Amino acid sequence: MNSEEIKMLLEGVKAGTLEIDLAAKKLEELPYKDLGFAKIDNHRELRVGYPEIIYCAGKTVEQVKTIVAYMNTKDSNILGTRATKGMYLAIKEECPNAEYNEVARTITVKKKEIKLTESYIAVVTAGTSDLPVAEEAAITAEILGNKVERITDVGVAGIHRLFSKLEVIRGAKVVIAVAGMEGALSSVVGGLIDKPLIAVPTSVGYGANFGGLSALLTMLNSCASGTSVVNIDNGFGAGYLASMINKL
Structure with a gap:
């Protein structure tokens, strides 16, 4: 409400x-709806401007289905992150208009028209393996009402690929840079643009990547000013923050 x-x-x-x-x-x-196993924060949109988002990992199919069924009685759009195909199929029985993005692992139910911003968010990925996290960020930003431009596979191993997309990246109001391995992409992009940059380390990489820790530390230690960093694989957090910046 x-x-x-x-x-x-x-x-x-x-x-x-x-x-x-x-x-x-x-x-x-x-204030909230008590479902017994979960308390749905109905007041969140009044407080922060965006409705509650469902983090599906760790929940059972029935729990996610019950949460979505209740949220579907309201008029806000619904986003579930880290969802499985089984969760989607169960929700589809209650919400025929539910959509599943297999790459991002997101479920969306659009209850009302989404008016996108004129300014856009650029989501830039180092490699194809980073797409699940990048797409989670993009889907999050889009359902929150933002225009998104996707620039994929432009990592530093072939940096000429990045330069060919600089015009699109520089035209964004805020940029999300998603990278695993050593995470160098965010520093390179941050040194080429005059817009705020949100760096997203991913767990993509070989052994000494330590599940994304090496990329996280690289991004935290970046000498490119104007860069903020979210947690490992946190595409949702990056998309949410980018939406807030884009709508300032």
Whole structure:
């Protein structure tokens, strides 16, 4: 329930077109809905501007299905991250318009039209192996109402590929750089643009990559000013932050 809906509810009570008991029932779930195993934060969109997102990893198919079924009674768009195909198929039974992105492992249910920003977010990936994390960032940014440009496989091992896409990257309001291995892409891109850059280390790499730790440390120690860093494989966090910056 957003602020406009609350206003209409109270006006209905005042005008006598809505019974107080019915209004109270609608308002009792405003802070959160207790499903027993989860408490859905219905107040989040009022506080921070974006509705609650479902992190599906670690949850059972039935738990995710129940959460989505409840959220589907509201008018906000729904995003589930780190979801399995089995979760999607279960949700599809309740929400025929649900969509699954196998690369990003996201489930989206669009309840209302998404008006995209004129400015865009550039999501830049070092290699094809980084696409799952990059696509999670892109899908997150898009369902939050942002135009996204994807630039893939432009890592430093063939840096000429990056230079051929610089015009598109520089035209973005904010850039997300996704890289595994040694994570050098974010420093290179950060030194070529005048926009804020969000670096995303991925767990892609051989043994001494330590599951993304080497890329994380490279990005944290970058000498390219204007760079922020999210956690390993956290495409969602990067897409969310980029959306906030893009809409400033």
